[in-house]
Amino acid sequence: MTGIILYGFDGSTYVRTVRMLLAEKGAHYEQVPVNVLKGEPRQSEHIARHPFGKVPVLDHNGFRIIEAGAIVPYLDEVLPGPSFTPDSSKDRARMRMAMSIVDSYGYNALIAVAGYHLFPDFIGGPDEEARKHGVASSRRVLQELMKLRGGGAFIAGERPSLGDFYLAPICFLVSLTPDANEVFAVDGFARWWEQVQAMPSYQATAPRLS
Numbered sequence: 001m002t003g004i005i006l007y008g009f010d011g012s013t014y015v016r017t018v019r020m021l022l023a024e025k026g027a028h029y030e031q032v033p034v035n036v037l038k039g040e041p042r043q044s045e046h047i048a049r050h051p052f053g054k055v056p057v058l059d060h061n062g063f064r065i066i067e068a069g070a071i072v073p074y075l076d077e078v079l080p081g082p083s084f085t086p087d088s089s090k091d092r093a094r095m096r097m098a099m100s101i102v103d104s105y106g107y108n109a110l111i112a113v114a115g116y117h118l119f120p121d122f123i124g125g126p127d128e129e130a131r132k133h134g135v136a137s138s139r140r141v142l143q144e145l146m147k148l149r150g151g152g153a154f155i156a157g158e159r160p161s162l163g164d165f166y167l168a169p170i171c172f173l174v175s176l177t178p179d180a181n182e183v184f185a186v187d188g189f190a191r192w193w194e195q196v197q198a199m200p201s202y203q204a205t206a207p208r209l210s
Contacts, residue, residue, distance in 0.1 A: 003062070004029035007046070008055030010207035012036055013107070014068040015056045016169035021072050021162070023201035025081040037122050069099060072162050084165070086156045094148050095156040098163030101145060107170060109137035113183060114173035118209075131179070138174070138183045146188035153195050160199060168196045172206075 004022070006029055008015035022029055034040045034055050041053040049057045050066045058065045060078070065071050076084050086092050112134030115123035123130075145167065149155045155163040171193065174183050184193065196202055 003060060005059040006031045007034050007049060007057040007059075009033045009035045009040075010205075011209055012055050013111075013169035013173065016172075016205050016207060017068050017162075017165045018056050018058065018071055018075070019205040020165045020168070020199075020201040021075055021084065022079075023204050024084065024160075025075065025079040027075075027079050027081075037119055068166070069103060072165065076162060084159075084161050086159075086161055088157070091156040091161070095161040095163040097148055098145055098155045099166045101141060101148075102163075102166045102170070105137070106141040106145075106167070109134050109141055110170045110174055110183075113138055113179050114170070114177060117177040117179070118173060135179055135183055139186060142183070142186040142189055146186055146192065149188060149192060154192065160196075164192075164196055165201075168202055169205075171196075172202075176209075 004027060006015070006018060006022070008018075008031070010016065010019075010033075019031075034046050034057075036055060040046060041050065041055055046055075046057075047053055049064070052066075054066070056066075056068055056071060058071045058075075060074075065074055073085065086095060112123065112130050116126055116131040116134070120126040145155065152158055154160050155167065171184075174180055184190070
């Protein structure tokens with residue numbers, strides 16, 4: 001299928017989630033950069049695409065979808081290639097729980113850590129207490145996700161799922177910071193992280209950060 005336009009810049013973790021899936025599917029697409037750090041999602045041109053000024057936004061043959069939680073299941077369903085939604089109902093539940101945990105608790109915690117070191121102005125300036133709270137909250141999130149994963153190589157079984165694509169990009173940002181060792185010192189995380197970093201889609205979508 002053709003006619004895919006992805007709005008968002010490489011540094012966005014949720015944009016990278018979509019890009020990882022598109023890479024796994026071998027899909028061709030056009031990417032229109034919308035830089036969050038420069039405030040571009042709040043400009044009128046993008047507000048017309050996403051009324052809440054967020055990325056990613058996807059157009060597929062004239063059908064517009066906002067929010068990564070809607071975009072990646074849609075693409076996984078409509079694009080040819082391997083499915084990244086598990087066959088087992090229990091593994092599907094694990095995947096969906098992981099995605100919801102990242103959305104509801106993980107993103108803000110992990111971004112607080114990454115932002116303190118990498119883009120402090122974007123998060124309102126360096127705040128040491130917020131960083132410490134972010135480290136503790138991030139560890140709690142990763143602990144729960146690794147419990148959810150159990151003994152599998154990935155979050156929802158022995159094959160990657162959309163849940164892994166959700167978590168990996170934000171862990172990449174944290175990995176660039178001095179807090180990475182503390183945040184990642186969670187049982188089971190090292191094996192998962194090694195597996196994810198070896199994925200061609202993870203390697204192919206590394207953001208170009210200035």
